[in-house]
Amino acid sequence: MSVPLLHGAGSVHSVWMAAAGGNTPSIPAPQLEYGQLSPMLIVFGAAVAGILAEAFVPRRARYTTQVGLALTGLAGAFIALIVLASQGYGSTKSGLIAMGSVAEDGPALFLQGVILLAAVVAVLLYAERGLDPRTEGGPRDAFTPQGSATPGGEQERQATRAGFASTEVYPLTLFAVGGMLLFPAANDLLTMFVALEVFSLPLYLLCALARRRRLLSQEAAVKYFLLGSFASAFFLFGSALLYGYAGSFRLPEIADAVNGTATTTAGLAISTHNDALLLIGLALVAVGLLFKVGAVPFHAWTPDVYQGAPTPVTGFMAAATKVAAFGALLRLFYVALPGLRWDWRPVMWAVAILTMVVGAILAVTQQDVKRLLAYSSIAHAGFILTGVIATNRQGLGAVLFYLLAYSFVTLGAFAVVTLVRDSKGEATHLSSWAGLGRRSPLLAAVFALFLLAFAGIPLTSGFTGKFAVFQAAAAGGATPLVIVGVLSSAVAAFFYIRVIVLMFFSDPQPNGPAVAIPSVFTTMAISFGVIVTLGLGLLPQYFLDLASKAAQFTH
Amino acid sequence: MNPVNYLYLAALLFTIGASGVLIRRNAIVLFMCVELMLNASNLALVTFSRLHDNLDGQILAFFTMVVAAAEVVVGLAIIVSIFRTRHSASVDDSNLMKL
Numbered sequence: 156m157s158v159p160l161l162h163g164a165g166s167v168h169s170v171w172m173a174a175a176g177g178n179t180p181s182i183p184a185p186q187l188e189y190g191q192l193s194p195m196l197i198v199f200g201a202a203v204a205g206i207l208a209e210a211f212v213p214r215r216a217r218y219t220t221q222v223g224l225a226l227t228g229l230a231g232a233f234i235a236l237i238v239l240a241s242q243g244y245g246s247t248k249s250g251l252i253a254m255g256s257v258a259e260d261g262p263a264l265f266l267q268g269v270i271l272l273a274a275v276v277a278v279l280l281y282a283e284r285g286l287d288p289r290t291e292g293g294p295r296d297a298f299t300p301q302g303s304a305t306p307g308g309e310q311e312r313q314a315t316r317a318g319f320a321s322t323e324v325y326p327l328t329l330f331a332v333g334g335m336l337l338f339p340a341a342n343d344l345l346t347m348f349v350a351l352e353v354f355s356l357p358l359y360l361l362c363a364l365a366r367r368r369r370l371l372s373q374e375a376a377v378k379y380f381l382l383g384s385f386a387s388a389f390f391l392f393g394s395a396l397l398y399g400y401a402g403s404f405r406l407p408e409i410a411d412a413v414n415g416t417a418t419t420t421a422g423l424a425i426s427t428h429n430d431a432l433l434l435i436g437l438a439l440v441a442v443g444l445l446f447k448v449g450a451v452p453f454h455a456w457t458p459d460v461y462q463g464a465p466t467p468v469t470g471f472m473a474a475a476t477k478v479a480a481f482g483a484l485l486r487l488f489y490v491a492l493p494g495l496r497w498d499w500r501p502v503m504w505a506v507a508i509l510t511m512v513v514g515a516i517l518a519v520t521q522q523d524v525k526r527l528l529a530y531s532s533i534a535h536a537g538f539i540l541t542g543v544i545a546t547n548r549q550g551l552g553a554v555l556f557y558l559l560a561y562s563f564v565t566l567g568a569f570a571v572v573t574l575v576r577d578s579k580g581e582a583t584h585l586s587s588w589a590g591l592g593r594r595s596p597l598l599a600a601v602f603a604l605f606l607l608a609f610a611g612i613p614l615t616s617g618f619t620g621k622f623a624v625f626q627a628a629a630a631g632g633a634t635p636l637v638i639v640g641v642l643s644s645a646v647a648a649f650f651y652i653r654v655i656v657l658m659f660f661s662d663p664q665p666n667g668p669a670v671a672i673p674s675v676f677t678t679m680a681i682s683f684g685v686i687v688t689l690g691l692g693l694l695p696q697y698f699l700d701l702a703s704k705a706a707q708f709t710h
Numbered sequence: 711m712n713p714v715n716y717l718y719l720a721a722l723l724f725t726i727g728a729s730g731v732l733i734r735r736n737a738i739v740l741f742m743c744v745e746l747m748l749n750a751s752n753l754a755l756v757t758f759s760r761l762h763d764n765l766d767g768q769i770l771a772f773f774t775m776v777v778a779a780a781e782v783v784v785g786l787a788i789i790v791s792i793f794r795t796r797h798s799a800s801v802d803d804s805n806l807m808k809l
């Protein structure tokens with residue numbers, strides 16, 4: 156009875172296949188260059204292994220396993236990256252891989268390297284468990300013992316007593332890193348959108364997992380999530396419109412359609428007459444990317460999220476997200492829309508000026524260290540945007556160098572913030588930092604170094620970066636922008652110096668915060684920040700050369 | 711039917727979604743408005759796919775659905791956790807960090 160039925164099903168299937176094969180365009184199986192994709196694949200592989208470890212490794216051993224896995228994965232990916240670079244990918248060989256969807260070219264390799272190093276430092280900060288006083292339940296890290304427990308509730312107390320830990324943060328971070336590696340390398344809007352979501356979604360969750368001040372942390376997560384998904388919706392609709400204009404998601408093909416060099420099809424003949432599609436699409440995609448960058452007027456989330464998120468996560472976001480987002484922004488403007496630069500440059504001028512001025516002025520009024528660093532990161536986004544606007548190779552190299560310099564200063568600064576603590580956790584109010592230089596001269600000196608680097612004082616990496624960016628902008632014909640940049644740097648320098656004066660020249664509060672003794676992890680993270688900050692300030696030439704050598708997009 | 715009409719519908723849906731995000735207070739409703747914006751993008755993508763006679767747009771539409779599903783998982787987890795703490799999903803109540 157069943158045999159004829161099967162036969163019937165088979166013949167129907169073959170008829171259907173024949174009909175489908177006849178006139179629908181077929182999708183060819185993609186050819187993937189696994190070797191060149193290996194940095195991302197290693198990170199994603201480590202993340203998946205981390206999830207499995209979460210399921211199968213006993214609770215006691217999870218912390219060690221996860222930290223080991225995360226660091227090994229990141230180091231492996233970095234080695235793979237170095238091997239690729241030494242084989243000439245990024246400089247001499249064509250970087251277009253995965254059917255042209257991913258471009259492992261110079262800027263992508265450089266930024267991926269920065270992201271991986273920043274992620275290593277961030278994982279070191281995550282792994283710190285010696286800052287809270289040791290109580291029952293064993294050592295404590297910066298993350299809540301159980302994300303689902305109500306803050307202050309009985310379940311949370313029990314979880315703390317039992318010594319639970321949210322070791323999920325390591326795989327989540329690895330997933331975010333994987334997305335960030337893909338984001339600056341994405342050569343079509345589809346890949347870019349997927350990468351954007353892959354790195355955003357874990358970050359939303361990470362924001363909600365602070366051990367102390369969980370209400371603030373959850374609030375930060377809700378704000379980041381709602382605004383972030385709002386911005387990605389803009390990005391998606393913009394991509395749809397650009398696709399409508401160009402008939403393709405590939406950035407080089409969009410550039411062809413803009414320049415009028417694309418092979419004309421019936422669809423293109425209609426759509427390329429409609430500049431509204433192109434301009435609105437460009438605006439919406441730029442909104443999505445500028446949101447991730449934290450540029451004014453899309454900056455509103457930055458201070459709240461930076462303040463509420465657990466400090467190691469804040470450091471990771473501030474450094475790596477900015478690098479990845481600027482990578483994508485550069486690729487969009489330099490690969491897809493160079494033919495349209497007379498349209499986007501004036502708008503970006505306005506955004507850059509607003510970002511620098513608003514970031515610097517609002518930072519002056521802040522009373523919380525984390526919020527202050529958040530506004531400072533907004534101002535820095537403005538400085539980097541001046542390099543983007545330069546639209547020359549020099550500007551591209553300067554932006555790459557600036558991102559390298561900035562990410563380690565910012566990670567180092569947030570690492571210092573994790574150490575200044577009172578009984579309620581981190582003491583982030585500025586008043587409690589008064590006189591820190593007398594209690595703990597070394598830590599205050601390190602923080603002062605980072606602040607001087609933010610301000611762009613010579614002999615620090617910040618100066619080299621700013622100088623390179625402004626020089627490129629001036630060469631690209633944006634002198635007024637440079638003047639605004641220098642003026643807002645001066646305003647910004649005022650509040651950095653104010654914090655330094657507060658730390659060294661005012662009396663400590665009687666019941667002020669204590670400086671926790673960090674374990675080897677935080678010490679390593681801070682030392683790395685100090686070394687990079689001084690190294691790029693004193694001997695920048697090698698890295699400047701590296702950045703300018705990398706500054707060439709593959710089309 | 712002229713495919714351009716579908717684009718007008720997509721733009722309308724996108725605008726309704728965007729204004730909803732700006733006007734409404736409840737986190738869940740906000741979230742639904744974001745989903746509406748994503749669906750508007752899908753409609754535009756499929757229309758353009760038809761216009762250009764290639765499949766790229768339809769493929770991104772599938773990716774959008776997957777991403778939207780992943781976003782629901784993450785978003786509802788965050789919203790539910792804050793709801794259990796505060797017994798309210800209004801975004802106006804989340805104001806601990808006001809200056």
